[in-house]
Amino acid sequence: MSTSTIRSVAKYAGVSTATVSRALATPEAVRPGTREKVLAAVAALNFVPNAQAVQFRRQATRTVILLVRDISNPFYLDIYKGVEETAFAAGYRVLMGDARSDAARIEHYVEMVRRRQADGLILMTGWLPPSLAMAPALPPIIVALEFIPQADLPTVMIDNEAAARLAVDHLIRLGHRRIVHLTGPLPEPMSAGRHQGYLAALAAAGIAPDPDLTVYGDFHVASGRAGVVNLLARRVSFTALFASSDAMAIGAINELRAHGRRVPEDVSVVGFDDTVFAEVSDPPLTTIRQHRREIGGKAMELMIGILSGRKPKPAGICVEVDLVLRGTTIPPAHVHQRHAISSGGT
Amino acid sequence: MSTSTIRSVAKYAGVSTATVSRALATPEAVRPGTREKVLAAVAALNFVPNAQAVQFRRQATRTVILLVRDISNPFYLDIYKGVEETAFAAGYRVLMGDARSDAARIEHYVEMVRRRQADGLILMTGWLPPSLAMAPALPPIIVALEFIPQADLPTVMIDNEAAARLAVDHLIRLGHRRIVHLTGPLPEPMSAGRHQGYLAALAAAGIAPDPDLTVYGDFHVASGRAGVVNLLARRVSFTALFASSDAMAIGAINELRAHGRRVPEDVSVVGFDDTVFAEVSDPPLTTIRQHRREIGGKAMELMIGILSGRKPKPAGICVEVDLVLRGTTIPPAHVHQRHAISSGGT
DNA sequence: CTGTTAGCGCCTTCAT
DNA sequence: ATGAAGGCGCTAACAG
Numbered sequence: 001m002s003t004s005t006i007r008s009v010a011k012y013a014g015v016s017t018a019t020v021s022r023a024l025a026t027p028e029a030v031r032p033g034t035r036e037k038v039l040a041a042v043a044a045l046n047f048v049p050n051a052q053a054v055q056f057r058r059q060a061t062r063t064v065i066l067l068v069r070d071i072s073n074p075f076y077l078d079i080y081k082g083v084e085e086t087a088f089a090a091g092y093r094v095l096m097g098d099a100r101s102d103a104a105r106i107e108h109y110v111e112m113v114r115r116r117q118a119d120g121l122i123l124m125t126g127w128l129p130p131s132l133a134m135a136p137a138l139p140p141i142i143v144a145l146e147f148i149p150q151a152d153l154p155t156v157m158i159d160n161e162a163a164a165r166l167a168v169d170h171l172i173r174l175g176h177r178r179i180v181h182l183t184g185p186l187p188e189p190m191s192a193g194r195h196q197g198y199l200a201a202l203a204a205a206g207i208a209p210d211p212d213l214t215v216y217g218d219f220h221v222a223s224g225r226a227g228v229v230n231l232l233a234r235r236v237s238f239t240a241l242f243a244s245s246d247a248m249a250i251g252a253i254n255e256l257r258a259h260g261r262r263v264p265e266d267v268s269v270v271g272f273d274d275t276v277f278a279e280v281s282d283p284p285l286t287t288i289r290q291h292r293r294e295i296g297g298k299a300m301e302l303m304i305g306i307l308s309g310r311k312p313k314p315a316g317i318c319v320e321v322d323l324v325l326r327g328t329t330i331p332p333a334h335v336h337q338r339h340a341i342s343s344g345g346t
Numbered sequence: 347m348s349t350s351t352i353r354s355v356a357k358y359a360g361v362s363t364a365t366v367s368r369a370l371a372t373p374e375a376v377r378p379g380t381r382e383k384v385l386a387a388v389a390a391l392n393f394v395p396n397a398q399a400v401q402f403r404r405q406a407t408r409t410v411i412l413l414v415r416d417i418s419n420p421f422y423l424d425i426y427k428g429v430e431e432t433a434f435a436a437g438y439r440v441l442m443g444d445a446r447s448d449a450a451r452i453e454h455y456v457e458m459v460r461r462r463q464a465d466g467l468i469l470m471t472g473w474l475p476p477s478l479a480m481a482p483a484l485p486p487i488i489v490a491l492e493f494i495p496q497a498d499l500p501t502v503m504i505d506n507e508a509a510a511r512l513a514v515d516h517l518i519r520l521g522h523r524r525i526v527h528l529t530g531p532l533p534e535p536m537s538a539g540r541h542q543g544y545l546a547a548l549a550a551a552g553i554a555p556d557p558d559l560t561v562y563g564d565f566h567v568a569s570g571r572a573g574v575v576n577l578l579a580r581r582v583s584f585t586a587l588f589a590s591s592d593a594m595a596i597g598a599i600n601e602l603r604a605h606g607r608r609v610p611e612d613v614s615v616v617g618f619d620d621t622v623f624a625e626v627s628d629p630p631l632t633t634i635r636q637h638r639r640e641i642g643g644k645a646m647e648l649m650i651g652i653l654s655g656r657k658p659k660p661a662g663i664c665v666e667v668d669l670v671l672r673g674t675t676i677p678p679a680h681v682h683q684r685h686a687i688s689s690g691g692t
Numbered sequence: 693c694t695g696t697t698a699g700c701g702c703c704t705t706c707a708t
Numbered sequence: 709a710t711g712a713a714g715g716c717g718c719t720a721a722c723a724g
Binding site for chain 2: 056061080
């Protein structure tokens, strides 16, 4: 660990500390000969500027915190990459924090920004503790993926309703009529939007919604399994299933198989997110792709805009989604209607 | 955002800045009446200490960087949790960085520590750029999971050889003799250790190793698929497969199925890591569980030891692993030997 | 182009 | 128990 300071370098090179600082930060503002002397001294003393002193002096850390709902979810990894790439290019660093749906932790991270441990916060938690949401002067915060109704914060998100319609329209075009929706946690806006899209797609096709076909989940694998168990126990008939996350889709597929239902021959399945789960699914999962790198990048761009003093657009940015067609969706076979009714339960 | 300083609080409370500082840091060193006045002023002015100033003054950030090989790998998430929990409890923060197997990025993060942006570095990259590995005075670095032969750094790891033996012994006890090893990237110590364990298990059972049964992978799903394609194209006969990562195991299972081989009826499979992949596998994957939270926690403990001045044990810590029995391993059926030979290729 | 100087906000001796 | 004062390392006016 080097312990030399700008002062020792200055002395060694026979110049002032200001010249050393300039030679390093704005080399063109220093005569070449002087610059060389300074650089030689820097090398000789193995000088490394103390970032804390620099940040303190500049009153900025050039660090932002990315706070996610649950870091165990691989979904966030690409978001991080998008944020990090944009940040890196602009000379910022990213600190990823795990909120664990815990108010105290969220407050802790907001507090870090208050204390100037970081310049801003990118929030992907879906909510803010009430004490903060109504605080008069919040530090720089960008909301990504989620929507926080109570607070008026710059937001990057997808159109969840339109995305869900894309998925369900696809199933309807294939000829499916009895389509299950495995929802995310309600009444959060993200999950609610997707359910609206499901209902809208049915309505547009003149299909009456059947409450039996809506099953509540929480995005996790286990709730996909549980959803299918529930459907089969109730002997609900269906030929397709739209899950609001890839993880639930995988859970559902595994459970369907365990009960002798083939995917896609007996049941078509569409997921949501296009995470690594879709890749390891067998057959590969048809799903809605969220461009996570882009979402992360855009969020960081908004943040940089705020931090550099430019006003952010109060209206949120909306990122497109794609329907990715893979192996889990085919037209329904009529025999399976009967099959679905007769072989319910375990 | 509060903009008040300790000075404004002092003025408001009618005391000196030193008293404010003490009232906040060591309340018992201040008379109760004075303390109340200060606290009232703090509340009135919405004062929040500037962390940059504090860190600068203290010459410590209480932040450590966790640098991983590839953040896209869900494997690291639980490690992060383990590190973060231990760090949080000790008043430290964790910055997770993504090395992307890129020397420049690794250097960048080491440089951050040099610049005192962080107090230390927990390295899970498997290697250090040569320029650093032989540097005279490295900043506080802990190596986790991996082993860096060139540098003498405190290390937390598992016994890869013993872990692999656990997996292969299990297959041998079930009666398997023709066991494939799908390796990690060689010649990295982690992958080499697992291959040694595979060979040692065979040797202990008196089974002659067959070079045809060793297939080279890189831990990713795709290399699991490719490995199976390779084996089938060469018409190698085998009844079991040990993959050095769960991801490769999943890739291998999917590819085996695509070629009409059932798992576990035709081929038993054991993975390594016990990640989320093992959970979504169908049937659930028999695998070697690494206690990732514990590994992360221990690494952070070592780091705290170094940073608080206590000498770390030069000898590394070794964390146990478990064999988790699930649904992908059963005894071999003799008919499958013939089957494996006759139906090779696509 | 280069040097001098004044802090950034806080903590911590050293007095009192 | 409290106050005064110095300084952590660096950058950015301002002079020269």
